[in-house]
Amino acid sequence: MEVEKFDAIIVGAGLAGLAAAYTLAQEGLEVLVLERGDYAGAKNVTGGRLYLNPIRDMFPDLWKKAPLERFIAREEVAIVAKERSLTMSYCGEDLRQEPYQSYSILRAKFDRWLAKQAERKGAMLVTKSRVDDVIIDNGQVVGVIAGGEELHADVVIACDGVMSLVAEKAGLRKPGNPRDFAVGFKEVIELDPTVIEDRFGLNGNEGAARLYMGEVTKGKFGGGFLYTNKESLSLGIVVGIKDLMEGEQVQAPSLLDDFKQRPEVASLIRGGQTVEYSAHVIPEGGLKALTKLYGNGILVAGDAAGLSMNIGVTVRGMEYAMASGYLAAQAVLKAREAGQYSASQLAVYELLLKDSFVMKDFQNFKDAPAALDNPRFFTVYPEMITTMMSELYAVGAGPKERIYPTLKKHLTIRELWDMLGDLRKVRKI
């Protein structure tokens, strides 16, 4: 009996997997997407926001009806010390002009919708299906085992997320080093849309994104984040796993509890109702930590390949996921033309990535993880900057000190020397 064989099996209905499925199904290929959750997005978490510009043209028909939350019209960063904080808010016409560059999103909603679009193009989505192994024949991945069933395909695309057990089983990656990963955990807090708009100074569908750095992670590598959705806030913490394991002993969940209690945050979430608590590991190791991207009969895309990046001011992953899914699909189309799916043929995927914003970003920011992994950014600088602000604004009973000497006393030769050292490293970002 002839075994049924798909053109491609995609493991994981996240953004990488669905982008690949959408693209391949559009070209008429028989695509099977296997998702272990009850629905696409059931296992997926973002901070988060999606930047559209880099991927807009890869999916030209997609964006008009996409269930995006708010377009980000306000970019804010808060430098947080133990007892003080300094918040900067950027708003500009560039952020307010269509097409908007980024949107807050919620994954359960967005991924489910994206899955529907892929299905409309002809992809087959099977949910509640966990892939347990890859089938290797003569050194070539020829399918997967899910629910005890053997499923065959010309090519498998592993889009099963940051832990990618599929890529591990195919021998393309190892379990990973805590140094290269962070964990994010967040609450979705429901609030009336008008309250959100008033609190953040937003009009209509405008949204705000705020990153917090410093004391929120007790000096550990990471930060806090807040994104406004249509009718909720996404509030959470991201912290490096290695830092969490070492140094001052802090239990991860307490970071978020303390964050919520900060006066800068408490007033923003007041009256809100937490409706969900979620957590997820994030790849943050940059270029060095990327996994092997292809093997015989297999490609790896999205978080599974390590395609997510923190450069301080922006933390991105979802557009890399969608772009890598799209490019993996292009590589499959080329392999199909060539009539073979060997590693040397599928290597075209890496070339496509290198030619795209994805690898160019990873190359340009290859030194970011090392440069940002500096405890002074999370302790010394927030204290120094906010203490300077405190003294600048202070009016005591006596005469006020001149401004220049006030600032200068914080900038000793020793301190300036250290700052110069930090600056040298940051210049590589």
Added chain:
Amino acid sequence: MSEVMGLKAKLGLDVFKPDTEPHIRIKPGMEKDPRLKKAVLVCPAGLYTLNDAGEVEFTIDGCLECGTCRLACGIEVLEWNYPSGGAGVQFRFG
């Protein structure tokens, strides 16, 4: 907003579907392994605790499937898999 919502209450907001068996297990004899103790700090759901005997105890209920313990402790001390298809946490917002 003055009272802190406990972790149990937070996890109680999430939708979990039961599995036939726990998808993560401490490997037998590894309960006192120092690598495992890291899980007590890193688990966002607080599912790992240290008992008076110096052993790490673990409950699967409330697991968010984030993967942090696998990275922090390693697979020498943890048997780690995702839940079966359709089981485990099902995020409604994500």
